[in-house]
Amino acid sequence: MAAITDPVPTSPEDYNEGILAVLAPPSPIYVVAVLTMMGLVGAGAAALAYQTYAGMGVTGLMHPVMWGVYITTFVFWVGIAHAGTLISAILYLFRAKWRNAINRGAEAMTVFSVITAGLFPLIHIGRLWKFYFMLPYPNQRGLWTNFKSPLEWDVFAVGTYTIISILFFAVGLIPDIAAARDRITDWRRHLYGVLALGWRGTAEQWRHHSRAVLHLSGLATPLVLSVHSVVSWDFAMSLVPGWHTTIFAPYFVAGAIFSGMAMVITVLVPVRKAFSLERFIRAEHFDNMGKFIVLTSTIVGYAYAVEYFMAWYSANPYEQMSFWHRAFGDYWWATWIMITCNVIVPLPLWLKRFRLNITWMWCTSILINIGMWFERFVIITTGLSHEYDPAAWGYYTPSWVELTILVASFAHFFMWFLLFLRMFPVIAIQEVKEEQYEHAEAH
Amino acid sequence: MASVLGVLKSPAETVGVIHSLRGAGFDDLEVFSPIPSHEIEHAFNPAPSGVRLWTLIGGLTGVTLGYLMTIWMSYDWELVIAGKPFASIPAYTVIAFELTILFGGALTVGALLVYGLLLPKQKSRGYRPSFSVGDFGCVVECQADQIPRVQELLESAGCSEVRVVEG
Numbered sequence: 110m111a112a113i114t115d116p117v118p119t120s121p122e123d124y125n126e127g128i129l130a131v132l133a134p135p136s137p138i139y140v141v142a143v144l145t146m147m148g149l150v151g152a153g154a155a156a157l158a159y160q161t162y163a164g165m166g167v168t169g170l171m172h173p174v175m176w177g178v179y180i181t182t183f184v185f186w187v188g189i190a191h192a193g194t195l196i197s198a199i200l201y202l203f204r205a206k207w208r209n210a211i212n213r214g215a216e217a218m219t220v221f222s223v224i225t226a227g228l229f230p231l232i233h234i235g236r237l238w239k240f241y242f243m244l245p246y247p248n249q250r251g252l253w254t255n256f257k258s259p260l261e262w263d264v265f266a267v268g269t270y271t272i273i274s275i276l277f278f279a280v281g282l283i284p285d286i287a288a289a290r291d292r293i294t295d296w297r298r299h300l301y302g303v304l305a306l307g308w309r310g311t312a313e314q315w316r317h318h319s320r321a322v323l324h325l326s327g328l329a330t331p332l333v334l335s336v337h338s339v340v341s342w343d344f345a346m347s348l349v350p351g352w353h354t355t356i357f358a359p360y361f362v363a364g365a366i367f368s369g370m371a372m373v374i375t376v377l378v379p380v381r382k383a384f385s386l387e388r389f390i391r392a393e394h395f396d397n398m399g400k401f402i403v404l405t406s407t408i409v410g411y412a413y414a415v416e417y418f419m420a421w422y423s424a425n426p427y428e429q430m431s432f433w434h435r436a437f438g439d440y441w442w443a444t445w446i447m448i449t450c451n452v453i454v455p456l457p458l459w460l461k462r463f464r465l466n467i468t469w470m471w472c473t474s475i476l477i478n479i480g481m482w483f484e485r486f487v488i489i490t491t492g493l494s495h496e497y498d499p500a501a502w503g504y505y506t507p508s509w510v511e512l513t514i515l516v517a518s519f520a521h522f523f524m525w526f527l528l529f530l531r532m533f534p535v536i537a538i539q540e541v542k543e544e545q546y547e548h549a550e551a552h
Numbered sequence: 553m554a555s556v557l558g559v560l561k562s563p564a565e566t567v568g569v570i571h572s573l574r575g576a577g578f579d580d581l582e583v584f585s586p587i588p589s590h591e592i593e594h595a596f597n598p599a600p601s602g603v604r605l606w607t608l609i610g611g612l613t614g615v616t617l618g619y620l621m622t623i624w625m626s627y628d629w630e631l632v633i634a635g636k637p638f639a640s641i642p643a644y645t646v647i648a649f650e651l652t653i654l655f656g657g658a659l660t661v662g663a664l665l666v667y668g669l670l671l672p673k674q675k676s677r678g679y680r681p682s683f684s685v686g687d688f689g690c691v692v693e694c695q696a697d698q699i700p701r702v703q704e705l706l707e708s709a710g711c712s713e714v715r716v717v718e719g
Contacts, residue, residue: 120686122685125684125686245621251629253625255633256625256640256644257640261647265646265647265650272657273653276658291681292681306665306670307670309584311585312582312583312592312596313598314668314669316593317667318664319593321663324604324607324656325660325661328656328657328660331653335646335650539586539587549562550562550563
């Protein structure tokens, strides 16, 4: 078990040296990892090319289940993105200083996961070159997009989230890129020189920078709540049994933060170990992330229970049938994986000794990621496979094309994260130093 | 004009130097800091950052554009969808909200670039790489005959190094 009194850096030089050491030339293991991820992304691209050439018939999507692995994975990756904004924006507004050590990594995850998510609507529509139909552009038919559709809201919500996440991430990076510019001596020095945009850390620059970060945090906070609410309305605005419910927005937002926080742990544990960042990402950070997981797991578990309660209490036979089918029908195994991973597996984290056990946290986080992917799969697939008319019931089995693209999406996410690790500081240097100066002055 | 650089080790020392120099009539100062510091910022008693105005302008532009675009397009080709009015304000509020955030955020970053980075009034003279690590720097612009006085003020305020900056 990691001690809560892990050693901390003692000087500003310690911070710069320790964090920027990650940017050193890569090890063979790192190169192999990146190449492996690139290979898997290539396999996914090949599967997508085949699907584009042959048509959507190569997927398992068939009436009545016309949304499957692609939409499941889209919702999953949008959800993963949420922890980054929670940590960087919401916890910033609440002045939760512990976030400083993990916010950069979480922000990077936000950017890469939302980009990964953004690929899936394109993949799902099959004729991906028609995606621009969703944009309100002047055309010879004189028709505009349907702004009353939640799918159109999604275009604006996810598009805005992508752009704001990238801007927020870039603004936070500027001072640290300048720190890298001042230390790195190889070819990247010129790159950092350009990207630092002339940053010198003057009082005037910090004044505007702090104000911009504050305002972006203020804008990103309602945005993060809105994005997964809008995604949930893709389902809740329909009349499908199991989908048409008002709790979907808070239920989805809590689930998104739950899964996102789990992914932060999944990614940061090996990064912390591989790059000797134990002095910066300490046991107390895992303790706090564990508390978030306990909180959001409880909300998600409560939402599961409320769904079943409302199905029973509503006396609506279609709702009751849908939820019975969910727990004991064709997809019972997926439902019980979901409940086990999202409600039962996190229970030990109520105890501090488990939150401080990094290995336990890491294993738990992986199971939560699995559980949260299955949550979306259960909602989508069980809802569509058993709607109102028994004659239209069906069973969905993903094809190898969909599963290859699913695996490739994880590789896509990890590939970008690995490349980011060697290019930019994975910990916000100026923010952790700021905390140290405040601590020093307080004593 | 000459420039004199003083190197310090903490925000508190830097604030002390700023007060001491401004008290002696030297207002043309530039401070380099590895971290954002409210104390240093307040020592200059600055006007509010212009960034906030552009956030507001962006947000108002976004919300206005969001409603105008959706309402105008709905009436440009009138189609009844799901029995709702052509201009369904509750549904369009989602679009207007997202554009508020989008334009507000974009103009915030644009204003940061203009005010803080691309059109900076700050002087880079005297900057050194240690200012992005742990040192704080204070550069004073003064007449050549004032250099000894500035050096004396910087040294008495606790600067670990004081020197005249060339160029």
